[in-house]
Amino acid sequence: xxxxxxxxxxxxxxxxxxxxxxxxxxxxxxxxxxxxxxxxxxxxxxxxxxxxxxxxxxxxxxxxxxxxxxxxxxxxxxxxxxxxxxxxxxxxxxxxxxxxxxxxxxxxxxxxxxxxxxxxxxxxxxxxxxxxxxxxxxxxxxxxxxxxxxxxxxxxxxxxxxxxxxxxxxxxxxxxxxxxxxxxxxxxxxxxxxxxxxxxxxxxxxxxxxxxxxxxxxxxxxxxxxxxxxxxxxxxxxxxxxxxxxxxxxxxxxxxxxxxxxxxxxxxxxxxxxxxxxxxxxxxxxxxxxxxxxxxxxxxxxxxxxxxxxxxxxxxxxxxxxxxxxxxxxxxxxxxxxxxxxxxxxxxxxxxxxxxxxxxxxxxxxxxxxxxxxxxxxxxxxxxxxxxxxxxxxxxxxxxxxxxxxxxxxxxxxxxxxxxxxxxxxxxxxxxxxxx
Numbered sequence: 001x002x003x004x005x006x007x008x009x010x011x012x013x014x015x016x017x018x019x020x021x022x023x024x025x026x027x028x029x030x031x032x033x034x035x036x037x038x039x040x041x042x043x044x045x046x047x048x049x050x051x052x053x054x055x056x057x058x059x060x061x062x063x064x065x066x067x068x069x070x071x072x073x074x075x076x077x078x079x080x081x082x083x084x085x086x087x088x089x090x091x092x093x094x095x096x097x098x099x100x101x102x103x104x105x106x107x108x109x110x111x112x113x114x115x116x117x118x119x120x121x122x123x124x125x126x127x128x129x130x131x132x133x134x135x136x137x138x139x140x141x142x143x144x145x146x147x148x149x150x151x152x153x154x155x156x157x158x159x160x161x162x163x164x165x166x167x168x169x170x171x172x173x174x175x176x177x178x179x180x181x182x183x184x185x186x187x188x189x190x191x192x193x194x195x196x197x198x199x200x201x202x203x204x205x206x207x208x209x210x211x212x213x214x215x216x217x218x219x220x221x222x223x224x225x226x227x228x229x230x231x232x233x234x235x236x237x238x239x240x241x242x243x244x245x246x247x248x249x250x251x252x253x254x255x256x257x258x259x260x261x262x263x264x265x266x267x268x269x270x271x272x273x274x275x276x277x278x279x280x281x282x283x284x285x286x287x288x289x290x291x292x293x294x295x296x297x298x299x300x301x302x303x304x305x306x307x308x309x310x311x312x313x314x315x316x317x318x319x320x321x322x323x324x325x326x327x328x329x330x331x332x333x334x335x336x337x338x339x340x341x342x343x344x345x346x347x348x349x350x351x352x353x354x355x356x357x358x359x360x361x362x363x364x365x366x367x368x369x370x371x372x373x374x375x376x377x378x379x380x381x382x383x384x385x386x387x388x389x390x391x392x393x394x395x396x397x398x399x400x401x402x403x404x405x406x407x408x409x410x411x412x413x414x415x416x417x418x419x420x421x422x423x424x425x426x427x428x429x430x431x432x433x434x435x436x
Contacts, residue, residue: 007031007346009346010027012343012346014027016343019032019340019386020386022380023069024069028343029074030077031342031343032339032343034333036071036325039318039323039325040074040078041318042318042319042323043075044078046058047075047237050278051084051276053229054272054276055268055272055274056278057265057269058278058281058321058322058323059281059283059288059295059305059322059323060282061284061285061325062285064284068241068284071282072088072280075239076239079278081118082234084233084234085116085224085233085237086117086236086238086239087112087115087221087224087236087237087238088238089110089114089240089241090240091107091242091243093245094106095110096246096249097261098214098258101214102197102214104213105194105212105214108194108217108221109195111221111238112126112192113193117233126189126192129228129233130177130189132231132232133153133227133231134146134173134174134177137149137150141153146171146174146175146178150171150174154170154171154227160219161219162210162220165208165209166220169191172184172187172188173192184205184206187206191208192212194213194220199211217261218265221238221277221279222275224236225277229276235276235278237280238278238280239280240279240280242283243282243283243287244286244287246258246287247286247287259297259298259301260298263300263304283295285324288305304321307322328378330363334360336378336382337359337362337363340382340385341354341389344393353389353392354389354392358404361401361404366381388404391403
């Protein structure tokens with residue numbers, strides 16, 4: 001009989017606190033992962049393809065509370081273990097992939113701050129990557145000036161959009177690193193993190209003529225992907241969640257421009273013009289399927305993302321660009337409750353707060369209260385169970401049967417209330433500020 005994995009106190013506390021707040025924990029995901037085996041295997045194949053110099057784009061689609069964000073975090077963890085550099089961010093009113101008012105630059109800046117590696121899993125890894133690259137370059141070109149050596153290693157970037165300036169900024173960081181010039185290092189980091197807002201300031205500080213702005217969002221991702229591969233990593237994985245915020249854009253032209261950017265990214269991946277870059281878009285069914293405001297409102301994308309017509313009934317196709325997260329089965333949800341009980345006990349079965357009988361009774365109660373939705377969107381179900389265990393842990397001797405009847409469990413409707421957005425509200429239109 002195999003022993004259960006040890007659950008570290010830090011992982012235990014992180015999992016419990018995050019789930020009680022209704023968010024995904026950043027640590028210890030392996031302790032609560034159930035199901036989704038086919039979906040995970042499909043993404044692992046994508047990761048392998050990117051590691052071999054290819055590219056991948058996937059749309060991870062799930063209803064509010066169905067585990068979409070959890071899945072994206074799990075993929076992030078897998079990628080880090082396979083020596084990937086990972087960037088992740090949520091879209092929002094001030095963050096989108098195409099804009100003219102700084103929102104795309106803001107999104108890239110957030111992605112750059114989140115830059116993570118296996119040795120720096122919590123973000124902020126850009127400086128460490130640069131210094132590792134400098135050390136490698138010094139060993140490969142002994143005796144040569146560092147800027148000359150870096151120029152030689154990054155020669156392949158010059159053919160890409162803004163590649164010459166990207167290489168120049170990396171060289172500037174290296175010069176600052178060798179000379180202990182912190183101001184120069186900080187300026188280079190600012191450029192690479194898209195924190196410059198004017199080209200004039202960047203030219204004064206670094207001698208370059210471009211910056212990472214709204215127009216160069218995707219080109220900057222391609223440059224970063226190629227750079228991290230040169231630096232010895234397997235590739236770059238970019239995870240963009242809450243894509244439903246594009247669906248919520250009130251201006252039709254703004255939505256169309258963002259969907260055109262997605263089409264460009266998708267086409268590049270399919271046509272082999274992008275190297276070492278994987279992108280995951282996480283969104284709700286409305287974001288994908290709505291033919292008035294969603295991705296399907298843009299015909300070129302609807303054609304490319306259409307479901308396999310032969311995948312009907314219980315048949316699924318995980319080779320297409322869209323992965324629709326299937327509902328957890330009752331058995332999988334029961335297994336999840338078992339794993340949560342195990343987390344509370346830190347892996348010690350003698351410290352379980354409730355018996356097996358309580359797990360079945362809890363699921364029966366959920367089914368009675370909210371019907372089949374309790375396993376289709378399990379976020380509230382999980383939160384309620386964690387709340388129950390927390391009360392029992394703090395009050396030894398309390399009856400779980402009595403507490404179960406007091407649970408106030410409601411259907412998780414997520415963001416349904418803000419779906420009905422007025423089509424004629426032009427507050428997001430760049431032309432709306434003009435007055436005649």
